[in-house]
Amino acid sequence: MSAERVFGYAGKILRVDLSTGSISTEPTEKYTKKWLGGRGINMQILYDELKPWMTPYEPANRMVLGSGPLTGTLAPGSCRLDIASKNPFSNGVGTSNVGGFFAPELKYAGYDHIVLKGKAKKPVYLWIHDDHVELRDARALWGCSTWDAYDLIREQMGDEDIQVLSIGPAGENLVRSACLIANRSRAAGKCGMGGIMGSKNLKAIAVRGTGYVEVANPDGFVELARKAWQGVERSGCKPGMSSIGTVAFVPGCKGLLTTYKNFQDLDIPDELLKELGPETLGARYQQRQMGCMLCPLHCSNFHKIDEGPYAGVATEGYEMNTTVDFGTNIALYSAAAMIKIHALCSELGMDVDATSGPISWAFDCYERGILNREDTDGLELKWGNHDAVCELLQKIAYRIGFGDILAEGAKRAADIIGRGSEYYAMHQKGQDLYEDLRVPVAWALGTALSTRAGGHTTSSPGADVLGGLDPEADAMWKKILDVKTVDPMAYEDKAKFVIFQERQDQIMNSTILCLYVGVWFGSPANLMTLNDIAEVCSVATGRKITEGDLIQIADRTLNLEKAFNVLHANLGRADDLPQDRFFDESIKSGPFAGFQLSREKFNGMLDEYYALRGWDPETGLQTKECLSKLDLVDVAKDLERVGKIVSG
Numbered sequence: 001m002s003a004e005r006v007f008g009y010a011g012k013i014l015r016v017d018l019s020t021g022s023i024s025t026e027p028t029e030k031y032t033k034k035w036l037g038g039r040g041i042n043m044q045i046l047y048d049e050l051k052p053w054m055t056p057y058e059p060a061n062r063m064v065l066g067s068g069p070l071t072g073t074l075a076p077g078s079c080r081l082d083i084a085s086k087n088p089f090s091n092g093v094g095t096s097n098v099g100g101f102f103a104p105e106l107k108y109a110g111y112d113h114i115v116l117k118g119k120a121k122k123p124v125y126l127w128i129h130d131d132h133v134e135l136r137d138a139r140a141l142w143g144c145s146t147w148d149a150y151d152l153i154r155e156q157m158g159d160e161d162i163q164v165l166s167i168g169p170a171g172e173n174l175v176r177s178a179c180l181i182a183n184r185s186r187a188a189g190k191c192g193m194g195g196i197m198g199s200k201n202l203k204a205i206a207v208r209g210t211g212y213v214e215v216a217n218p219d220g221f222v223e224l225a226r227k228a229w230q231g232v233e234r235s236g237c238k239p240g241m242s243s244i245g246t247v248a249f250v251p252g253c254k255g256l257l258t259t260y261k262n263f264q265d266l267d268i269p270d271e272l273l274k275e276l277g278p279e280t281l282g283a284r285y286q287q288r289q290m291g292c293m294l295c296p297l298h299c300s301n302f303h304k305i306d307e308g309p310y311a312g313v314a315t316e317g318y319e320m321n322t323t324v325d326f327g328t329n330i331a332l333y334s335a336a337a338m339i340k341i342h343a344l345c346s347e348l349g350m351d352v353d354a355t356s357g358p359i360s361w362a363f364d365c366y367e368r369g370i371l372n373r374e375d376t377d378g379l380e381l382k383w384g385n386h387d388a389v390c391e392l393l394q395k396i397a398y399r400i401g402f403g404d405i406l407a408e409g410a411k412r413a414a415d416i417i418g419r420g421s422e423y424y425a426m427h428q429k430g431q432d433l434y435e436d437l438r439v440p441v442a443w444a445l446g447t448a449l450s451t452r453a454g455g456h457t458t459s460s461p462g463a464d465v466l467g468g469l470d471p472e473a474d475a476m477w478k479k480i481l482d483v484k485t486v487d488p489m490a491y492e493d494k495a496k497f498v499i500f501q502e503r504q505d506q507i508m509n510s511t512i513l514c515l516y517v518g519v520w521f522g523s524p525a526n527l528m529t530l531n532d533i534a535e536v537c538s539v540a541t542g543r544k545i546t547e548g549d550l551i552q553i554a555d556r557t558l559n560l561e562k563a564f565n566v567l568h569a570n571l572g573r574a575d576d577l578p579q580d581r582f583f584d585e586s587i588k589s590g591p592f593a594g595f596q597l598s599r600e601k602f603n604g605m606l607d608e609y610y611a612l613r614g615w616d617p618e619t620g621l622q623t624k625e626c627l628s629k630l631d632l633v634d635v636a637k638d639l640e641r642v643g644k645i646v647s648g
Contacts, residue, residue, distance in 0.1 A: 357432020
């Protein structure tokens with residue numbers, strides 16, 4: 001403990017210059033009042049220290065890893081780590097998030113955040129053991145899978161309680177979809193953080209902490225934490241999540257979010273859904289449920305294959321994302337192959353969303369005759385060919401042949417190939433998409449607006465995903481959001497849905513809690529609302545924090561991200577629109593057959609959203625008045641210098 005007691009936070013930010021080897025600390029307190037923690041502090045550091053001319057893979061770029069004031073406490077789901085850097089897909093905001101045990105261990109070692117800059121002369125890994133911090137030689141680990149790196153570091157240190165965050169060959173080779181893997185199974189997906197770490201010659205971060213997190217009001221905190229745990233236990237998502245994880249959502253999303261054959265349709269053939277859903281995947285291969293630290297949902301499942309061509313494969317952390325990314329989007333009729341693909345992505349250190357994007361694009365182009373076997377190194381990219389997918393994963397990770405092109409993501413791959421293939425590259429702001437952007441309409445709007453270049457965990461609301469299925473829930477959301485309808489196909493008032501979810505997600509990612517214990521798909525009657533989080537933060541930190549304070553912090557963080565995107569990537573209104581294919585092609589089958597996204601109405605939703613945000617509806621640019629109200633006057637001046645702000 002420091003001389004001055006710190007509540008909720010560890011109290012220190014660790015700074016590491018990989019070029020010089022210098023290691024220092026600074027107090028977290030300088031950032032907490034304005035930014036709270038996690039993503040907010042991460043973004044302030046990036047904004048302050050990066051210049052627009054800096055590129056993602058150069059030494060001057062920063063990578064910031066951060067916990068929050070609730071991390072490592074008894075609050076449910078308080079186990080996650082937020083990671084931020086410059087996005088290799090968009091050159092703008094890049095954020096990722098990972099659960100498990102790493103973030104609490106970092107807090108117990110005495111650090112809230114780690115700021116990395118520079119590039120080591122040789123491969124190294126960062127070793128943190130309480131006050132002892134050093135860079136260690138990682139040449140023997142370079143080239144290893146994330147699984148082997150994890151085992152070797154623990155063996156070298158002789159401590160099985162060490163938590164390891166590492167990159168695989170994909171990160172070493174600067175694959176844009178490369179991610180970080182915590183302890184073999186938890187992925188910090190999206191935004192290519194693995195390549196950022198690889199560009200710095202940093203193989204891993206290993207941490208062991210023997211300290212603790214002190215809260216200001218222990219009795220009050222325990223009471224509120226117990227209430228939150230009980231709420232999660234009563235929530236509607238608990239039974240499915242705790243039995244089979246997010247795969248439980250697959251049947252309910254049929255025809256809704258489960259894309260088929262690179263977004264050609266949304267409805268999934270029943271036999272494919274049966275093979276990839278709980279009925280087969282869970283019953284045949286699931287061994288047991290596991291969980292992140294301090295989480296009542298324990299939604300991480302462990303699978304093992306005992307027979308067939310993939311016998312011996314065993315892996316944890318399989319998610320619905322893998323089912324949709326590879327199973328339905330490439331029509332792979334093999335649950336065993338899905339588990340193998342998931343394991344390969346974890347070992348090689350690749351985000352399943354951004355890796356499946358260029359692969360499904362290639363399959364689509366192959367079917368249309370845009371690509372042939374000469375382009376694909378002789379591979380036959382016919383839907384369902386899981387052997388070809390496994391081979392492409394290896395080629396991408398090591399940038400071999402056709403894999404070197406796919407390693408750039410679908411958008412860049414299409415730019416390289418040309419031949420009209422650009423139309424079939426499904427991305428948002430340059431990053432490969434996981435979800436369809438036609439229906440639900442509010443989900444589509446949230447994903448399109450996401451500052452980190454697509455993805456549903458920063459802004460896409462669950463309210464209209466379930467719209468029409470539960471009259472009681474519909475009535476609740478109408479009242480909370482002050483809207484007339486929650487119809488998934490309606491455009492009216494959907495900006496309100498998105499702003500509500502943006503605020504919720506920003507705070508979840510700054511405190512930093514798992515999204516599943518907050519208001520996303522569940523009822524606010526059970527899960528943690530912003531008011532609940534404000535109360536818990538207050539007793540944890542000893543500082544009075546209200547729901548209004550959290551909304552202000554959430555809006556401030558989002559506006560900082562928006563400004564970063566404008567200054568660093570020149571992203572504007574056009575980048576908040578989905579790809580043309582979503583407007584040009586209607587849904588072919590399923591419950592929303594015939595629905596086609598309207599460009600005019602989508603633009604109307606953008607107008608409404610910008611106006612509610614206090615931005616200029618015509619250009620989407622921020623206004624001086626908006627930024628001034630959020631205590632971002634310096635940001636307004638930066639935008640004014642480049643002519644990217646509107647007076648008023």
